[in-house]
Amino acid sequence: MTTASASVSWRRYFWWNTDHKVIGVQYIVTSFFFFILGGALAGLVRAELASPATDLLDGATYNQVMTNHGTLMIFLWVLPVLAGFGNYLIPLMIGARDMVFPRLNALSYWMIPPAGMLMIASFFAGGAEAGWTAYVPLSIGGPPGQTLWALSVMLLGISAIFGAINFLATVIMMRAPGLSIWRLPLFVWGMIATSTLILTATPVLTSGLIMVALDRVVGTHFFTVTSGGDPVLWQNLFWFYSHPAVYIMILPAMGIISEIFPVFARKPIFGYRMIAMSSMAIAILGLTVWAHHMFTSGMDPRLRVPYMVSSMVIAVPTGIKIFSWLATIWNGKLRLTTPMLFALGFISMFLIGGLTGIFLAAIPVDLHVHDTYFVVAHLHFVLFGGSVSAVYAGLYYWFPKITGRMYDEKIGRTHFALNFIGTNLAYLPMFIAGLMGMPRRVAAYDASFTSYNQWATLGALILAASTLPFLYNAVLSWARGPKAAANPWQALTLEWQTSSPPPPENFPEIPTATGDPYDYGEPSPAAEPAAAPAAG
Amino acid sequence: MSHQAMQHAEDFRAGHALGLDHRKLGMWLFIASEVMFFGGLISAYLHYKYTLGFPETTDLNVVLVGINTMVLLTSSYTVVSALTAIRQGRQGRFAALLLLTILLGVAFLTGQLYEFADLYRQGVTLTSGVFGSSFFTLTGFHGLHVAVGVLWAIVTLFRGLRGTLNAEHNMAVEIFGLYWHFVDIVWIVLFTQIYLIV
Amino acid sequence: MRERTLFISAIVGIGLIAAGFAVATQANVMPPEASTRAVAVDQLFRILLGVSTVIFLLVEGALVFAVLRFRQRPGDDRPGPAIHGNTSLEILWTLIPAAIVVVIGVYSFQVLAAIEVPGLGPRVVEVVARQFSWQFRYPEADLATTELHLPVGQPVIFQISAEDVIHSFWVPAFRAKRDATPGQISELAMTPIEVGRFPIRCAELCGAGHAIMTSEVVVESVEDFDAWLAEQQAMANDPAQIFLTMGCGACHVLTVAATTGTIGPSLDDLPGVAGTRLAGVGAADYVEQSILAPDDFIVSGFPPGLMPKTFFQRLTPDQIERLAAFLLDQP
Numbered sequence A: 001m002t003t004a005s006a007s008v009s010w011r012r013y014f015w016w017n018t019d020h021k022v023i024g025v026q027y028i029v030t031s032f033f034f035f036i037l038g039g040a041l042a043g044l045v046r047a048e049l050a051s052p053a054t055d056l057l058d059g060a061t062y063n064q065v066m067t068n069h070g071t072l073m074i075f076l077w078v079l080p081v082l083a084g085f086g087n088y089l090i091p092l093m094i095g096a097r098d099m100v101f102p103r104l105n106a107l108s109y110w111m112i113p114p115a116g117m118l119m120i121a122s123f124f125a126g127g128a129e130a131g132w133t134a135y136v137p138l139s140i141g142g143p144p145g146q147t148l149w150a151l152s153v154m155l156l157g158i159s160a161i162f163g164a165i166n167f168l169a170t171v172i173m174m175r176a177p178g179l180s181i182w183r184l185p186l187f188v189w190g191m192i193a194t195s196t197l198i199l200t201a202t203p204v205l206t207s208g209l210i211m212v213a214l215d216r217v218v219g220t221h222f223f224t225v226t227s228g229g230d231p232v233l234w235q236n237l238f239w240f241y242s243h244p245a246v247y248i249m250i251l252p253a254m255g256i257i258s259e260i261f262p263v264f265a266r267k268p269i270f271g272y273r274m275i276a277m278s279s280m281a282i283a284i285l286g287l288t289v290w291a292h293h294m295f296t297s298g299m300d301p302r303l304r305v306p307y308m309v310s311s312m313v314i315a316v317p318t319g320i321k322i323f324s325w326l327a328t329i330w331n332g333k334l335r336l337t338t339p340m341l342f343a344l345g346f347i348s349m350f351l352i353g354g355l356t357g358i359f360l361a362a363i364p365v366d367l368h369v370h371d372t373y374f375v376v377a378h379l380h381f382v383l384f385g386g387s388v389s390a391v392y393a394g395l396y397y398w399f400p401k402i403t404g405r406m407y408d409e410k411i412g413r414t415h416f417a418l419n420f421i422g423t424n425l426a427y428l429p430m431f432i433a434g435l436m437g438m439p440r441r442v443a444a445y446d447a448s449f450t451s452y453n454q455w456a457t458l459g460a461l462i463l464a465a466s467t468l469p470f471l472y473n474a475v476l477s478w479a480r481g482p483k484a485a486a487n488p489w490q491a492l493t494l495e496w497q498t499s500s501p502p503p504p505e506n507f508p509e510i511p512t513a514t515g516d517p518y519d520y521g522e523p524s525p526a527a528e529p530a531a532a533p534a535a536g
Numbered sequence B: 001m002s003h004q005a006m007q008h009a010e011d012f013r014a015g016h017a018l019g020l021d022h023r024k025l026g027m028w029l030f031i032a033s034e035v036m037f038f039g040g041l042i043s044a045y046l047h048y049k050y051t052l053g054f055p056e057t058t059d060l061n062v063v064l065v066g067i068n069t070m071v072l073l074t075s076s077y078t079v080v081s082a083l084t085a086i087r088q089g090r091q092g093r094f095a096a097l098l099l100l101t102i103l104l105g106v107a108f109l110t111g112q113l114y115e116f117a118d119l120y121r122q123g124v125t126l127t128s129g130v131f132g133s134s135f136f137t138l139t140g141f142h143g144l145h146v147a148v149g150v151l152w153a154i155v156t157l158f159r160g161l162r163g164t165l166n167a168e169h170n171m172a173v174e175i176f177g178l179y180w181h182f183v184d185i186v187w188i189v190l191f192t193q194i195y196l197i198v
Numbered sequence C: 001m002r003e004r005t006l007f008i009s010a011i012v013g014i015g016l017i018a019a020g021f022a023v024a025t026q027a028n029v030m031p032p033e034a035s036t037r038a039v040a041v042d043q044l045f046r047i048l049l050g051v052s053t054v055i056f057l058l059v060e061g062a063l064v065f066a067v068l069r070f071r072q073r074p075g076d077d078r079p080g081p082a083i084h085g086n087t088s089l090e091i092l093w094t095l096i097p098a099a100i101v102v103v104i105g106v107y108s109f110q111v112l113a114a115i116e117v118p119g120l121g122p123r124v125v126e127v128v129a130r131q132f133s134w135q136f137r138y139p140e141a142d143l144a145t146t147e148l149h150l151p152v153g154q155p156v157i158f159q160i161s162a163e164d165v166i167h168s169f170w171v172p173a174f175r176a177k178r179d180a181t182p183g184q185i186s187e188l189a190m191t192p193i194e195v196g197r198f199p200i201r202c203a204e205l206c207g208a209g210h211a212i213m214t215s216e217v218v219v220e221s222v223e224d225f226d227a228w229l230a231e232q233q234a235m236a237n238d239p240a241q242i243f244l245t246m247g248c249g250a251c252h253v254l255t256v257a258a259t260t261g262t263i264g265p266s267l268d269d270l271p272g273v274a275g276t277r278l279a280g281v282g283a284a285d286y287v288e289q290s291i292l293a294p295d296d297f298i299v300s301g302f303p304p305g306l307m308p309k310t311f312f313q314r315l316t317p318d319q320i321e322r323l324a325a326f327l328l329d330q331p
Helices: A006-014 A020-048 A059-093 A102-110 A112-124 A145-173 A186-217 A231-265 A272-286 A301-313 A315-329 A338-361 A363-369 A373-403 A409-436 A447-480 B002-011 B013-017 B022-051 B055-059 B062-087 B091-121 B130-162 B171-196 C002-026 C036-069 C087-115 C222-234 C239-245 C270-276 C283-292 C317-328
Strands: C123-130 C133-138 C143-145 C148-151 C156-162 C167-171 C176-180 C186-190 C196-202 C214-220
Touching (some): A020 A059, A059 A112, A231 A338, A231 A373, A301 A363, A301 C087, A363 C036, B022 B130, B130 B171, C214 C222
Antiparallel strands (some): C133 C143, C156 C186, C196 C214
């Protein structure tokens, strides 16, 4: 093996390194740290909400905890962990040796720890307490930490834009011979769609954050109502990014799921081209729906209708994906490994999230449930039940490839069971609480909502507990797990045609793709590596 | 080092088949994000222009800034000529044209600063109202982009003088040119919306 | 074999529709339908619920069935069949959801058009939101109150605004919500149809007191409403009423007014301490100054910048004088 000796290998993860595989792991581990932090804040939220009165935290502190929970989870966990997967997998999946711009890639990662520290510092400087949505004028007049919060988010946005440039350029420029656009793995398609959104939408948020920062620090009048400033302008700028952001958080996740089903059903993916094109359709449509977050804002009532229409239309490409996944596993030979279990859980829980999205798109219903716990339930089903399930599925699936060792399957299944039960228990009651009249972002609520909140807190407790078997499994297996083969899942995509972990140059020789990446059940293989992959 | 360079060329086979250079592609993608950034700032300006009305536009100096616009447009022409020159191996001509670009860029920035100072004298400042805030933020960020471009041009000039950039290796000039033209086009949009359409 | 598949599909289909119908008609997860809007919105909601139930059971059922039926048996190392797609199936599962979306979209639009049209001869009620209380103004009666009363059956148009940050006026029982945005007036039309008391909640994060920014709407008969209105007009200059209407109780304890807010200092001890707080400033002057310019003197332990600075606009000097006297005259 050409890898460096064990005493040097772990150090490179803490330093500047342009190898996309190192950067990918840096992204994943760093974001997981913020996942734990964001989860701890969620624990505080649920502890407070276990009883109707404001007992644990006062109103202002609760708002800070809640704001940072959302902000950490979105900007420092889900977005970067998916970028981490993109970083690790894209060059391998397209048969390249690295990204097009390896140093820009390292820079993208290294913007994250300072941005994260800025975010943590903001919490102690008088934390942002206007929600992750930072509506003005509340965020303009808020505590000093709000400015640090805005700077941190700007930094993370710029990091994401650099990453998107790298991903798109890499897929366009560096595909191995024979890897035409219709032979790209669906995870890569998901990242293409995602990167397009990052490039187009994030800069608009940056421009809005600059306006907020200038209003706070310098005294500009972008959002000063008495000078003629318009608070709704911020909403438009914010949601123009933040709606596509949710697709940025789900498209790579869906890509992961598309990789896992064919492997563990031993069947080709059903409807490859439709899934690929649905990813692009969701991305493009996703840029047109942002005002569905603003149906109650007082905007011109007639203007709301096109947004209702486009928001409902997104259900069609989403449905195509779900049905295609079902058709993939139908009549297959299913192996219920941990990644497969999480993928199946993904469909179940994302389905609930997606269907409730239609309720929200229907303006008459939205006028009742907007800014209530119905939305909190919806978003957690798609983001936690959806994206996080997919992240876990991906972590287990590519664990042997990244670490060269195999995780413990039994502990993995325990993790899945706790995660599935916890998620449903935590968030299903919230739908009802919202419908019955419980607003969101409250530290106290009417006594009639108590039982729903108590069930939700119990579910959250189970979710907190569920991370323990995962951490135990991940750490111990990485350190001492059984060595993994190059291709323990007998998968066909290119990352499996090299050793586990791959050598620094990824492939001894650049492979040539001769078939599609999901050719299970057929005799022709997807790639002919010039040399046999080294044994693990 | 050279082995890595060769390895890189072979790695970009897919892109080269499409006629693309990776550095140019990277710059185009970056420009796309910058377009959206300025889009956000322009949207704020136009929103307030059409909902509040901007009486302060009478304080704007259309003639001065109009001339300034010509200056910037000319600098895009000199950049194109500089690129042609270096491709033909005419290092001296390249250096002169790039130096002219830099001077025109600095002239533009000077003109902008003069306009800003003039507005400040008339009580229109960054914090005087919605117009001041959106005007100075929008034109200020554009000016920042021009300043970055001027610094980039200086670096490029030195690389040309040293011979690192020549008839065979001049992609860096073309990429700088792309950035510079983008900054120019943004200014045309800004000038039209702020100064011409009142 | 074909007959069996058809038979099973029929049974499953009927079962799904029955489940959807059951959930749609039996689910009881909404507040009372206290407005005409509520009736229409709940109808749409039930249909969405029924359709979603059918889709969920279909997809989830297929998934569970597949997991149970298609597990790889031990010793079976063969791959599954090499099926890449099925054009007719894919067209079907594109067109059917698209059709459902179209139908739901059209129906939602019709409901929207119906509920947002004001009834005939609507009464205008202004809603003013501030951190952290609601104030309601009846323009024809020139009256401001902290409690919202409405005559049953009469259309209303709420004109909603805010004085500081964005709030959101939400009456769950009416299924109506509209943001209260400073600098703009947003209109919300509805007609109450059920007599009763229904909660009003703030539905947009507005600061530390967002959760307690609640109020109540009282829907009553026309006679009762008219009586209430007359009573309110009579009390307009009563200082105790001013104290309640201005929402002081949301932040201040005042036992004689039965308010319990703790965001600001308690006013129960004001008679004893008002004269001693600022050197050279008498008790009445101190109280009046505290109302007009709240940040001039902050009681230790409380944050600055929370008490509204707009009372000088909303109260006449005479009203402020009466209010100060009332606060100092506590038993």
